[in-house]
Amino acid sequence: MSHMNYYIFSYGGCGSTMLTGFLGNFGKAYHLHDRTPPEFLSSEFKVAEKTNCKIWMSDDLATKVDDDKARAIYIYRDPVKAVISRPSWQHTYHIEGDIEEHPEGTVEYASQGVDRRRYEEHFDNWNDYENINYKVLYLNYDHLWENLNTVMGYCRLPRNLSSKFPQKRETKKDIPDETVEILREMYYNLSVKIDDVDNCFVK
Numbered sequence: 001m002s003h004m005n006y007y008i009f010s011y012g013g014c015g016s017t018m019l020t021g022f023l024g025n026f027g028k029a030y031h032l033h034d035r036t037p038p039e040f041l042s043s044e045f046k047v048a049e050k051t052n053c054k055i056w057m058s059d060d061l062a063t064k065v066d067d068d069k070a071r072a073i074y075i076y077r078d079p080v081k082a083v084i085s086r087p088s089w090q091h092t093y094h095i096e097g098d099i100e101e102h103p104e105g106t107v108e109y110a111s112q113g114v115d116r117r118r119y120e121e122h123f124d125n126w127n128d129y130e131n132i133n134y135k136v137l138y139l140n141y142d143h144l145w146e147n148l149n150t151v152m153g154y155c156r157l158p159r160n161l162s163s164k165f166p167q168k169r170e171t172k173k174d175i176p177d178e179t180v181e182i183l184r185e186m187y188y189n190l191s192v193k194i195d196d197v198d199n200c201f202v203k
Contacts, residue, residue, distance in 0.1 A: 003027055004156055005065050007041055007057075007072045009034055011095050011122040013082030014075045015141040018166055026157055032057060035096045035118070036125045037132045041070045048094060055094050067134050071155050074126045076194065077141035079119045079187040080180060083109065084173055092117050106175055110182040120190040127193075129203050136203055143199035144168075150200050 004027035010016040016031055023029040034056050043065050044058035087106040093099045097117040137154045148162035
């Protein structure tokens with residue numbers, strides 16, 4: 001296996017941390033949240049001042065990585081499950097959402113009835129293929145395990161490594177049914193868009 005750089009982008013709560021950890025066993029793997037696709041894939045990153053995390057791609061052209069040694073993945077999922085998985089304002093900051101009016105907690109977030117995280121915009125930006133000049137594997141987290149062979153092939157890894165991939169686990173959180181219903185209404189349009197695209201494809 002040749003050395004590779006793996007770039008995992010998402011709006012969070014999509015298994016991106018797990019996927020980054022797995023791919024990090026076979027190359028350099030980076031967990032990023034750029035709201036719009038970067039012009040190129042880089043070896044350097046911007047630091048989020050409020051949390052001191054390296055979370056966005058550098059725009060210094062001198063740090064550009066050879067496309068042949070890089071693989072980008074955009075992983076997404078049901079936005080309601082994503083919100084429930086990552087309820088904090090810190091996460092909203094990382095994906096460049098609106099933190100000025102962002103409350104703590106899923107129930108409080110849903111009660112505002114506003115997509116402070118701008119998930120739909122994030123998804124739309126990454127699906128605007130004309131603005132991306134490198135290959136990206138688009139991957140629905142909820143269908144990840146049935147597409148592991150495709151993921152391994154794209155990442156230039158032996159397909160038999162699929163058997164080493166972590167098992168699917170869901171974090172159990174006690175969220176009131178009425179809160180889930182509010183979130184379903186908030187994210188209805190995005191959910192439809194996600195259902196309308198393939199669960200795993202390269203563009």
